[in-house]
Amino acid sequence: MMRPAMKLFNHAGQPLRQFLLRRVGVLVTSTVLLVVGCFAWLGLWPMADQIASDQFDLAVVKAESGLGQVFEAPQQLLTMSRGWLAGSAPDLQSPQAFNAIFEPVLAVSARITSVVAGTSTGQGWLLLQQADGRWRNRMTDVPRWGAERHWLLEHGADGALQTRWADQHYDPRERPWYQGARAGSGLSEGELFWTAPYLFFTTKEPGITVSSRMRLRDGRDLVVGLDLTLKDISAYTLNASVGHSGLVLVMTEDERLLAAPRPPAGMPAGQWLAQVLQPVAALPLPGVSSALRAWHGHDRAVGGVLDFLLNNQRWLFSVRPYPLGQQRLWVMVLAPATDFSPSWLPMVLPVLLALLAVALFAVVLTERGSRGLLRPLRLLVDNSERIGRLEFDALRPIRSRVNEINHLAHTQHTMARLLQDNQTRLDAQAEELACQVEELKQTERRLQQQNDRLTAIIDNFPGAVSVVDANMHIVACNAEFGRVFDLPADLLAKPDLTFEDVIRFNAQRGDYGPGDVEQQVRDRVALARQCKPHRIERTLPSGTVLDIRGTPLPSGGFVTLYADISETKRYEFELEHQAHFDALTGLPNRVLMADRLRQGMPLVQRRGHQLAVLFLDLDGFKVVNDQHGHAVGDQLLLILAGRMKEVLREGDTLARLGGDEFVAILMDVDGLASCEPILARLLVAVAAPARIGGVEAAVSASIGLTFYPQQQDVDADQLLRQADQAMYVAKQAGKNGYHLFDAAQDLQLRGRFEDIQRLPQAFEEQEFVLYYQPKVNMRSARVVGAEALVRWQHPQRGVLAPAEFLPLIEDHPLMVDLGRWVIQTALAQMAQWQTQGLRLPVSVNVAARQLQEGDFVQDLAAALAAQPTVAANDLQIEVLETSALQDMVRVTGIMSQCADLGVQFSLDDFGTGYSSLTYLKRLPASVLKIDQSFVRDMLDDADDLSILLGVLDLSSSFHREVIAEGVETVEHGRMLLQLGCDLAQGYGIARPMPASDLLGWVGAWHGHAQWFDVPVLPRQDLPLLFAMVEHRAWVSAIESYLLGERATPPVLDGHLCRVGQWLAAGDALQGKNAATVRRLVALHEHIHELAACLCELKSQGQTQTLYIQLAPLLEARDELLVQMRLLLGDVRS
Structure with missing residues (x-):
């Protein structure tokens, strides 16, 4: 059925031709006006500003060039004057010396009117060029003449000279040209300083000075300055021109006039130049003052062209900086904007005529074009009306030179064909819709079948199953789910049963333990909403262990399977128990x-x-x-x-x-x-x-x-x-x-084992070195030899002493190899020392295993032959007394063969081997070395002193030389000298040192002052020496007891100690100084009283007082020992 046509628009309007002509007329008129306006705005006015900018740039360049001509010459001449002066100030008594240097400067540059100079000590010079060829000198010497008296010299044009003294206050050091360049002003020597404009002292003319400081040879500072008058600077701005009536001026930083612009009409030049150094704002030039205010309004902008209005007339101006030394000058250029505007009429008239011609041409074209558009448009209207009535066969063809009209005609034709096919298409769509409905019914039946199968699977699954949708509703579950979780039937039968309902029921029942039920529900629901795959094990209150697996669904929600794994867990527990x-x-x-x-x-x-x-x-x-x-x-x-x-x-x-x-x-x-x-x-x-x-x-x-x-x-x-x-x-x-x-013993054993394994490698990698300990004659302060001692330079532990590694290889073949290397290295070092001027006997230690090697004598002979410059008797072999006693017959034979080669032997650590006198007599050893244990303790142990005295007597009886090792203090050396033992070695003399250090040590060692002239004690004084040792040991025992290091004190009775017994005997005191003896007896009694008092304090537990009173006991001991030394005639302690 046809529906009535809708009224889409109103037909009232105007003809197309009239429409187009009106709009073209408006467009052309607007375009002409726009072009003219743009031409004036964007062309003529910017052109005038650009001309002004170029004129201003040129004026500034000229002004800066003129300023440069004025300022450059003085700077160059001032720099050159440093070389003319050559570090010396001109003679004040002879002005010709100063004039000879600087008259050419004034002659070269007419703008420089005068030269001034001053020193840091108050001397001053002035050379002033005056009119008519006259010159003036002013000489100042403040230290000699004072600051109020100056020597003036007037040079006439004819060469006549007049001198006089002037009384006026003048000190060059107070002048601005000196102050700015002086030391401490921040300028370095030779750096130029320009003063601010000021009135010259002599001529009272405004000017500016450039100065520089130099250091004279005599240490004074000399500052030299060149003066320029401001009227010379104005010469470049008075005649400067910008446009027709523009001005150029130079002003200081504080906006005072430095170079004057062109004067107003009718004003004399002299009167105008008097404005110099006056504020620029006060000049009788309205344009200058207005420009200055405009400049301030722009925050004193630099470089660009700015404008202002003066009497409704636009003026342009620009201000640019000109640096001069440490100050900044300003160059201002200004002129009326009309000075730069070109003639408008010759430029605008051609443009207007051209635009009118274009407008007329556009109207003609529009008229002709509108006629070509009307016919096809009328046909389109007619065809549209036919299409509205569905009269598709009566459509008339349309052709046009306009693409859009042709496109519109084609669209009309396409639309007509679409309307004809519309009914056919609707029938096809209805048939397709019927097919889709049938397919939906079949899909519904398949889904029902799948749902039945899924229900059967869930119901027959051996474990529990639950399916939860995206809204947390339990959409499916089997009977096992209710049985496993012991859920009531009414809960499972609840419509729209949710996951939260089940969780709340379990929480209220206490399945999740004590706690807030609602919080437990919220936590578990929030976790379930994450819909993440999960697998957990859960033990129910009934003891059932469930394996729970959750799998998210694509549409939201999740399906969960619950498997009873209680039996499996029990089996795993049994396996775990068996494993552990x-x-x-x-x-x-x-x-x-x-x-x-x-x-x-x-x-x-x-x-x-x-x-x-x-x-x-x-x-x-x-x-x-x-x-x-x-x-x-x-x-x-x-x-x-x-x-x-x-x-x-x-x-x-x-x-x-x-x-x-x-x-x-x-x-x-x-x-x-x-x-x-x-x-x-x-x-x-x-x-x-x-x-x-x-x-x-x-x-x-x-x-x-x-x-x-x-x-x-x-x-x-x-x-x-x-x-x-x-x-x-x-x-x-x-x-x-x-x-x-025992962890410590185990660590020690492992360390010893590691060292034993490491030592052969150390020998191969040359990690062993020899150190040398000097042997000296303490009485004559002469170095008599050195002992070669092997050291192991361990890569990690540093330098190791022999005691840390030699015992490990005592029975190892490496001991023989190491001993052979020691002999060879010591001989090579002796040969090297001889080339350096030092012949020094060296002793080496030989182990029993090496000494009893079958080829020991042959190896020794070969080592001596390898160093022919070393005498055999300079090598001494030290053999342990215990080693020599192991096989007396064999060792004696080997030592005799070595002695035939010239090598000497000494018995090391003598006194520890318990050898008989017969054995001692048999051994071909020329030196006995007293073991250091006896020497080290002889000051405090009378037994060790007795052994040492016995060894000395034994060596004297068998005509053996004896040397004591273990001399650690000066006191050890003194006692040995008192006993008649002159040879010694030990840390108190020198520690073992590398071979490279020994040469310097030998040259620097001159003995110890307390060892010179120590007499050997006679036999009758030995009891006194033993008494001193016994007393020192007794006091040490008291001190150990008081400090808790000994359980019981020694005998406190003064009559029972060794000193008391010696004093009681009285025989040894015959012939001694009576006063010293009395002092000795009193000290001895006082010491025993102090000791008894201290022991009593310890028994009472007064520890603090005990420590305070211990010092007097030690001081008394030292005083007693001094008195005993006085009796011995030994007071060098």
Whole structure:
């Protein structure tokens, strides 16, 4: 059915031709006006401003060029004058010297009117060029003439000279040209300084001065300045022109006039130049003052062209800086804007005519074009009306030169064809819709079938199943779901059952433990809303273990499967128990024990306690097994395991490693004392007999224990090994006991083993070096030799002494190789010293193993032959007395063969080998070396002093030379000299040093002043010497007792000590100074009284007072020793 046509628009309007002509007329007129306006605004006015900018730039360049001509010459001449002066000031008494330098300067530059100079001490010079060829000098010498008196010299044009004295105050150091360039002004020497404009002192004319400072040879500063008048600067601005009536001027930073612009009409030049140094704003030029105000309004903008209005006339101006030294000048240029405007009419008229021609042409074209558009548009209107009536066959063809009209005609034709096909298309769509409805019915039937199958799967699934949609509704679940979670039937039958309902029911029932029910519900619902895949295990209150797997659904929500894995978990527990516990005793096995040990180690360390590891091995268990069978043995192990477990504390661990080996871990113990009760109870528990089926079995236990932490970082395996080692020591000690692992001994043994393994490599890699310790004659202050001592330069531990490595290779073949190397190296060093002017005998130590080698003599001969410049008797071999006594016959023979080569021998550490006089007589050793243990302790030990005195007597009887080693202090040397022993070596003389240091040491050593002229004591004075040693030892014993280092004090009775007995004898005091003896007796009694008093204070526990009173005792001891030395005639202490 046809629907009535809708009225879409109103037909009232105007013809197309009239419409186009009106709009074209408006467009053309607007375009003409716009072009003219743009031409004027964007072309003519910017052109005028650009012309003004160019004119201003040119005026500024000219002004700056003129200023440069004025200022450059004085700067260059001033710089050149430094070379003319050559570091010396001109003679004040001879002005010709100053004039000879600077008259050419004034002659070269007419703008420089005068030259001034002044020194830092007050001398001043002036050279002024006057009119008519006249010159003036002013000489100033403030130190001599004062600042009020000056010497003036007038030079006439005819050469006549007039001199006079002027009285006026003038000090060059006060003038601005000097102040600006002086030292301390911030300018360096030679740097130029320009003053601000000021009135010259002499001519009172305004001007400016450039000055520079130089340092004279006599240390004074000399400042030289060149003066320029401002009227010369104005010469460049008075005649400057900008446009027709523009002005150029130069002003200072504070806007005073420096260079005047062109004067107003009718004003004389002299009167106009009097405005110099006056404020620019006060000039009788309205344009200048207006420009200055406009400049301030623009925040004193620099560089650009600015404008202002003066009497309704636009003016342009520009201000630019001109730097002069440390100050800044301003160059201002200004002119009326009309000076730069071009003639408008010749430029605008051609443009207007051209625009009118274009407008006329546009109207003609529009008229002709509108006619071509009307016909096809009328046909389009007619065709549109036919289409509205669905008269498709009556449409008329349309052609036009306009693409849009042709496109519109084509669209009309397409629309007509679409309307014809519309009914056919509607029929096809209706048929397609019917097919889709049928397909939807089939899909619904398939979904119903799938739903039935899914329901069957859920209901028959062996576990529980629940399906939750995106809105947290449980859309499906099976009966097993309700049974597993023990959910009531009315809850499951609830319409729109939600996941939150089930969670709330479980929470209210207490399935999730105590707590806020609503909070438990919120937490679990929020977690479920995340819809993430998950798999967890949950143990229900009933004990059932569920494996819960959740899988998100694509449309939201999730499906969850619940499998009962209770039986599987029980089986896994049994496997876990078998993996960590002993099958027979139920005790932890090795794996679980090691894990607990590793966990317990850091735990006890944090708590500040210790952990003990006990390794138990049953003694006699194999006998029980062999005699009674494994069944009895197993039962015995069960009984003993139970006993030992009862002995241990809660928190301790008892584990069976296998067989008859057990390990106990004791937590939080504090050393062996806290473990001993447990160890004792363990030994008793194991040793108690056990009756098994009529058989009585008895065993014991050997226990090794160790502690953690230790000084060294150890792990769990090391602790077990340590306890195992200690257990074997306990077995070897007799069983049925325990032994503590010695970590320090183990570390020492491992270190010794590592060193033994490392020493051959060290020898191969040349890590051994020789140090040399000088031997001296203390009485004559002469170096008599040196002992070569081997050192190991360990890469990690540094330089090691022989005691740290030689004992390790005492019975090793390496000892022979090392000894051979020592001899060869020492001989080579002796040869090198000889080339440096030092001949020094050297002794080397030879071990018993090397000495008894079959080829020792041949090796020694070869080493001597390799160094022909070294005399054989300069080499001395030191042999330990104990080594020589091992095989007296063989050693004596070897020493005799070496002596035939010229090599000397000495017995080292003499006094420690208990050799008989017969052996001493047989050995071909020319030197006896007293062991350092006797020398070191002889000051405090009378026994050592007795041994030393005996060795000296023995060496004298057998005509052997004797040398003492171990001289560590000056006092050691003094006592040896008193006993008649002059040769010595030790740290008190020099420590062993590298060969490179010995040469310098020998040249620098001149003995010790306290060893010169020490007399040998006669025999009758030796008791006094022994008394001194005994007294020093007695006081040391008192001090040790008072400090808690000794359990009991020595004898306090003064009559029983060695000094008291010596004083009581009286024979040794005959012939001694009586006053000294009395002083000695009084001191001795006083010392014993002090000692008794201190011991009493200690018994009373007055420790603080005891320490205060200890110092007087030591001072009294020293005074007593001084008095004894006076009796001996030895006062150099």
